[in-house]
Amino acid sequence: MRLSKLNIKKINLNDVDENYSGQDILMKLGELYQYESGIYGYGNLWTKLERTVENIIIDELDKAGCIQVEFPKLQPKKIWDQSNRWETYTKEGDIMFTLDNNLGQYGLAPTAEECATLFGANRLTSYKNLPATYYQIGEKFRKEIRTRGYLFRPRTFVMMDAYSFDKTEEDMQKTYDLMHEVYLNIFKRVGIKIIPTVSDNGVIGGKVAEEFQAITNLGEDKTLYDEKNNIGINKEVLEFENRDEYLKQLGVTDIESLKEYSTVELGNNFQLGTKYSESMDLYFTDENGEKKPYYMGCYGIGLGRIIACIIENNIIKYKNKIKGFSLPYEIAPYKMQIIYNENNKEEAEKLYDHLMKNNIKVILDDRENLSIGNRINDVYVLGTPKLIVLGNKFDGKNYEIEDTKTNEKTSVTIDELINTLK
Numbered sequence: 001m002r003l004s005k006l007n008i009k010k011i012n013l014n015d016v017d018e019n020y021s022g023q024d025i026l027m028k029l030g031e032l033y034q035y036e037s038g039i040y041g042y043g044n045l046w047t048k049l050e051r052t053v054e055n056i057i058i059d060e061l062d063k064a065g066c067i068q069v070e071f072p073k074l075q076p077k078k079i080w081d082q083s084n085r086w087e088t089y090t091k092e093g094d095i096m097f098t099l100d101n102n103l104g105q106y107g108l109a110p111t112a113e114e115c116a117t118l119f120g121a122n123r124l125t126s127y128k129n130l131p132a133t134y135y136q137i138g139e140k141f142r143k144e145i146r147t148r149g150y151l152f153r154p155r156t157f158v159m160m161d162a163y164s165f166d167k168t169e170e171d172m173q174k175t176y177d178l179m180h181e182v183y184l185n186i187f188k189r190v191g192i193k194i195i196p197t198v199s200d201n202g203v204i205g206g207k208v209a210e211e212f213q214a215i216t217n218l219g220e221d222k223t224l225y226d227e228k229n230n231i232g233i234n235k236e237v238l239e240f241e242n243r244d245e246y247l248k249q250l251g252v253t254d255i256e257s258l259k260e261y262s263t264v265e266l267g268n269n270f271q272l273g274t275k276y277s278e279s280m281d282l283y284f285t286d287e288n289g290e291k292k293p294y295y296m297g298c299y300g301i302g303l304g305r306i307i308a309c310i311i312e313n314n315i316i317k318y319k320n321k322i323k324g325f326s327l328p329y330e331i332a333p334y335k336m337q338i339i340y341n342e343n344n345k346e347e348a349e350k351l352y353d354h355l356m357k358n359n360i361k362v363i364l365d366d367r368e369n370l371s372i373g374n375r376i377n378d379v380y381v382l383g384t385p386k387l388i389v390l391g392n393k394f395d396g397k398n399y400e401i402e403d404t405k406t407n408e409k410t411s412v413t414i415d416e417l418i419n420t421l422k
Helices: 021-029 044-063 077-082 086-092 113-123 169-189 235-239 243-250 275-279 303-312 342-357 372-381 412-422
Strands: 032-036 038-042 072-075 098-102 102-108 132-141 156-166 193-198 206-217 220-226 233-236 261-273 284-285 291-293 295-304 315-318 322-327 335-342 363-366 386-390 399-403 409-412
Touching: 021 032, 021 303, 021 322, 021 363, 038 044, 038 303, 044 132, 044 169, 044 303, 072 077, 077 086, 077 102, 077 113, 077 372, 086 102, 113 132, 113 156, 113 295, 156 169, 156 303, 169 193, 169 261, 169 295, 193 220, 193 261, 206 220, 206 233, 206 335, 220 235, 233 235, 233 243, 235 243, 243 284, 261 275, 261 303, 275 295, 295 303, 322 372, 342 363, 342 386, 342 412, 372 386, 399 412, 409 412
Parallel strands: 193 233, 335 363, 335 386
Antiparallel strands: 032 038, 072 102, 098 102, 132 156, 156 295, 193 206, 206 261, 220 233, 220 261, 261 295, 284 291, 315 322, 386 399, 399 409
């Protein structure tokens, strides 16, 4: 990408939000645009990073045998009436955005259990069709009264939500355990330290639920963590009357032995049981020709929160002042930024073309009338993990790669550069 095409704004890093520095930098650059509280437009960098995370999620889900589908964002009231959740989401919880006109009453999807149950029951009529898990990635809408932390708690956001169908409770548990491992693989690949925690079921329903909490000092949750066994518990659970049940699930006998972290929830899984199949009167035919309710699970991951967490957990400071951020190389949409002085413009263009032909995504800073220093500063506000400067010391053969997180420098030839980046 040629940086002149991005049209980023000039920003003052002394005026950046101390708490949410990375996202605020993107706001000031124009790469995030806030229409009103909790509603955003996304620029090139955010969108490219989102596609990278999305492809990782798709890859792991597909390897686990899940099937990608798409459900409507505009959902009719009548299907929520079938599950008896319309009142919960519109009156009691006041979670759903609703529309009421001459065509009827509708809700903008905050989740999709009703749609998924109807979709699955239409296809999974026999025990021979089971098990099956469907997933989608798309925008969700929730009537957050108090938005917070930019994309940590907005009113619209991109989410992966999956829904599993099984014959028995035992089979449901197997699928649930499989999805647990899928989630751990996803978070490992995006470079986030995750704590699986026992959680409350909330308005989704079911008997068993778990959250996937990321350690970050920006989190609004408090998680007690047993690092040796990689298990945790959301501290709010300790306030519940049935707290002992949750602790029993974990095998925790001594809360004092757990370490407390500030965390943010990036994913949530639920064992729904037969809650939706029975309430919506949807069944499959078993081996004996009898009608049986589906045992279901649902699984969600917030892509916006993942990206916000990645950016905020990779902030770079210099002399205690915000310098920018540096994305993990494995998931960065652009691996390197090329900077040059006018004497090396032709060499920079050749390098850029060579890297692009080798399918290495890079940024060429081709803007005019900027100093080398200003160009280097902008590498950090764009989060690019590697940097090459073609300045006065460039000899035409050896390229010095700098890691923007560690500041380590490596000198390589053009052939070595390709191998290094690949």
